[in-house]
Amino acid sequence: MLGAIARKIFGSANDREVKALRATVEQINALEPDVEKLSDDELRARTDWLRERLKNGETLNDILPDTFATIREASKRVRGERHYDVQLLGGMVLCLGKIAEMKTGEGKTLVSTLPVYLNALEGKGVHVVTVNDYLARRDAEWMGEVYGFLGLSVGVIMHGMTDDQRRAAYACDITYATNNELGFDYLRDNMKFRLEDMVQRPFNFAIVDEVDSILIDEARTPLIISGPAEDSSELYRAIDVLIPRLTAEDFEKDEKARAVTLTEDGTEHAEQLLMEMGILTEGTLYDVANVHLVHHVNQALRAHKLFQKDTDYIVKDDKVVIIDEFTGRMMEGRRYSDGLHQALEAKEKVKIQNENQTLASITFQNYFRLYPTLAGMTGTAMTEAEEFEEIYNLKVVEIPTHRPIARKDADDEIYRTAKEKWIAISEQLADCHERGQPALVGTVSIEKSEILSDLLKKKKIPHEVLNAKQHEREALIVAQAGAPGAITIATNMAGRGTDIKLGGNVEMRVENELADVTDEAKRSAAIEKIKAEVKADQEKVLAAGGLFVIGTERHESRRVDNQLRGRSGRQGDPGGSKFYLSLEDDLMRIFGSERMDGMLQKLGLKEGEAIYHPWINKALEKAQQKVEARNFDIRKNVLKFDDVMNDQRKVVYEQRRDLMQAKHVAEDVADMRAEVIEGLVEKFCPAKVYPEQWEVASLHEETTRLLGVNLPIAEWVKEEGIDQEVMRERLERAASEKMAAKVANYGADIMRQVEKSLVLQLLDQSWKEHLLALDHLRQGIGLRAYGQRDPLNEFKREAFNMFEGMLANLRERVTQMLSHVELQSTPRPEDLEARRPQPEMHENRDELEGDAQDGENATVQSRQASGTVNPNDPSTWGRVARNQACPCGSGKKYKHCHGQLA
Structure with missing residues (x-):
């Protein structure tokens, strides 16, 4: 007050x-x-x-x-x-x-x-x-x-x-x-x-x-840039066959949270079906060895039960193309990630593209x-x-408007069934068309646009439909939506960027009708004629009441409803707007329309009758506010987790830029080597332990592996006065001498170039593996809440530890590679630039991805001078293709053995 x-x-x-x-x-x-x-x-x-x-x-x-x-x-x-x-x-x-x-x-x-x-x-x-x-x-x-x-x-x-x-x-x-x-x-x-x-x-x-x-x-x-992962398209097809065989009791669907999960009975039924199909060979669905099957089943379940064709996506040119829920546009090149898009491709029986692995990501x-x-x-x-x-x-x-808004916004009309609502809308449109008043109808999906379009066709009312299928004609359809009696049905109106001018759009008509007219005199005369026609049409539309906007249901966000309404009454023009709703609409159905339906039947609401009252508008607005608040909380929560990764991303990107700006990275490499040696000495030669109790064999093995030097460590330990500091100094001296010999052998310029290239490549590889590990951590961290622990704090703590581990691992990899490297040829500067990834966007768990090449170049090879491959010494293997047999002789593919990602 x-x-x-x-x-x-x-x-x-x-x-x-x-x-x-x-x-x-x-x-x-x-x-x-x-x-x-x-x-x-x-x-x-x-x-x-x-x-x-x-x-x-x-x-x-x-x-x-x-x-x-x-x-x-x-x-x-x-x-x-x-x-x-x-x-x-x-x-x-x-x-x-x-x-x-x-x-x-x-x-x-x-x-x-x-x-x-x-x-x-x-x-x-x-x-x-x-x-x-x-x-x-x-x-x-x-x-x-x-x-x-x-x-x-x-x-x-x-x-x-x-x-x-x-x-x-x-x-x-x-x-x-x-x-x-x-x-x-x-x-x-x-x-x-x-x-x-x-x-x-x-x-x-x-x-x-x-x-x-x-x-x-x-x-x-x-945004995510990703590289190709292992092909598993056959498994998606096999799992897709299973979903239609599940019954309604096998899963629970929560439309508010957009989630669907198997029940206990459903899990047992799925296990039985998987065994019959020969996919589940031993144990239960939730055994460690079968966790990947759970992921495939869940994504197939989401694809079938939560995602609707022509609402969430369309099938075009043998591809599943996402439809933007806010603009109704096709999102060419975008793909749902985490296997959901593959599950949809299996569902629609189109070619299944490979999954991808994250190489780089950032939230908007x-x-x-x-x-x-x-x-x-x-x-x-x-x-x-x-x-x-x-x-x-x-x-x-x-900002105040240039002219006062003259649009009249009517109260919502609510019907019991969707059928009654569509009939009422078609009758309103017939009236508008007859009076010469242009009307714009906003729908939430292609399917609902086509329901209304069919009704209007039966009434022989000319109209235009604007949705993802008419993407190319978008600007023209929107621009002419203000012509007398024009009826335009549009799937969402956000971000269209083209104004609806009463009477029509002169520029668009000139562009469309006079594209082939080259004679200047004829063109000028035709333009004047179009201007006169549009002016006359504008007077007709103004007399008929301006543009009338019809909403066919309330959106989760009040903002989207306001965007639709805002199309009418621009620059002080007259206009009107009204929303037609039914108790079968998503917002009404999800947010408790059952009680209202019972009440309306008791009050004796007959078929075809509508109710409208300002109180109902307020109740709907409160429901929308609740949904907006929940969506805000979801976005805020996602951002809190991404902020943890963002701090790490800033460190890595800043480090990369420093490395690229530096003339050479010899000092950084030497610092890394010193830290690795210090770590080895602390691990195998503890300060408060007698030298004869040190783990000499392990230290010898690790110095050979990481530093590429064969040192008489066992002899050193027997010396009088040996301690941790002396051991560290000797190891550092030996490693530095080896690197100095390489510089003398290959030349300082070439070695500086190799060092820089290698550090950048290994940093990228380590960051990529770290992102994958964080992704896995993020997916399961919510379960910590059951143990009365805050998932966000747990994620911060573990992500920090993993980042520390990534940096330690990077130091080891750089030290090992440079210690063992033998150059086969002089690397060219252009070879040091990874191929630029071409983004192919993906979205799921609200994520957008771009496809990319791995970005690693074989400019250097890690081999011993002899060129022989020792199965027990990975440093002698050089580059191994991920699908080749592992050189260690295990019989497994390299990617499943020594090449397995951390």
Whole structure:
């Protein structure tokens, strides 16, 4: 009560923040008459003048008014678009490193030019992040004209570009790219072997368009670069046959948690079926030897019981293609990881691709927190303000609209069954079409789009369907959705990036209808005719009430519902919106519609009748808030675990960069060797133990294996006055002499090159194995909660111990390899660069993967001078292919024996 009164008197915190910026807007407007008088050349020259002011000690804040006035005038001259005052406010909020919430149609693309131009003047690079390649290319072309006029360079990163093209794009003042391309380039850069091969510059300033979609929706899917693992496609096919034979009592499904598990009876039934099929030969399903079968059964169960064709994925060109649940787009190249995608391929009887093993990964949260300054813009951020502030330290500021919103939002209509709901929607659409009012219908899946489409076909109502299957025609369909009587059914409307203009879109019609018209006179006449038609159509649509938006069910997130509603009523246009719901909708069904159904039947609700009341809207909003809070907790929990890995990732990547920047790594190698020797001496020659009790044989064996020297350790131990320190000094001297002999033999330059290459390769290999071990640890750590222990603390402790172990193992491997290395040929610098991995994205457990080559090069070979292979000495084996027989003579494949990953 008191809070409401205070807000009325003083305004909200948001109002006060916006009000404080208005003085700067007046300052910028006051500069406009003088800037308008400048010639084009004088306007361009202001870029150098502003840069000079920065060099002379002024801050970005000091030059902001002049900068904004300059870019506004450039935009007027180049594109005929003048920034409104509210757009200047949005630009200032972005400059402060905050999120500007601006309603759909308020011109966010134009707003971004203000902070982008200001920050680009520093010359450190500005990244503009978009949700898809189409928007990255379009925005770079549209706004690139303005930046180019002012003398700034613009680059765009697209899928399939070479390293040289990427490097050139990142070197530009302004770079447009999708979040995926930026993240994968960061991971790939940290797998390079030379600094000059890296494509990105140090991070400076980034603006994220559709910030809620990228930093929240897509942040559930960490980026992963992976390499091929062992082929097990036949096992996926075999297990797939088993799932349809299970009964409903064999598994429990929790739709809220998106989880499905076998019951006790189900486990026994599965074991029986696996035995009949000859897959389970001994023991039970949960015996150590059969754990991999549990994994396959679980993933096959998820594929059959949780994932629906045409909702979660579609089958196209003999491939299973994921559908983005937030945009309804096909996610070409992305794959569910951890074997789920293979299980879906087996289910749909298409070619099964190999599984992958993680080589590098990062969450979007941790990637975007690398930027010193991050800002974002979207039409819907307020509902997620807490998450933005807690995770990214980004405050959300709501920017007022240029014109008041005239859209009328009706209360939801709720029907008992989905059939009644679809009939009511089709009748509403028939009425809209008859009156010439354009209507946009938002559905949550392709299947539901097609149900409505079939109903409209029966009523002979012309309409367009926009979903993953019409991906190529997307921009055209959305652009013409405002024509009189147009009916457009769209599967999700997030991040479409194309405005719905009442009466139709002149630019899109010109592009589509006049593509083949080359005669200038005919083309000009046709353009004028199209403009006149669109103007007339606009009057008709305005008279009919503007764009009418229909939601076919409530989404888990209020934000997605608001995005759909926001398509109507842009720039003060009239419009309306209404959601049609049924008790069979997912949100209603999962969150307790049974009681409501019973109540409605008691109240005598007849078939075809609907109920609508503001109280029901509030109840639904509370259910959505609960789901949003739960999803936030899930993301926060995932991030807490990834933060542990992120600390380790920073150490490894920083170490890699230091190694690449160093002229040589001889000192690092010597330090590693000294630590290995110190560890050996402490292990086998304890300080408080008599020399005759030392483990001399073990020490001799280990020094031979790791240092490649055959020393008379047994004789040394018999000497008078021998102690731990003397032993360490002698071992270090012997190892250093051996390395000095190699330097004398091969030349200092070649050995320095070999050392650097080897350290980087072994660091990458160790990190890769560590990531796999952490992945396994993460999967099982939740069970520690049953022992009254906090899984996160357990994970932190064990991950730290594993990291320490990885570093110790790396020191040993580097020391051993360099001690035994014999060069067969001089390595070329180009051989030292691992092949660049091409990302093939995956997602599961909310993970996104990219495919990669292993990245190890055979530039050096670890063999004895004689070239013979000793089965008892792995250092003599050189490179062994993982599927070859192990040289030790065990009869197993190398990957299952000495080549087994840690």
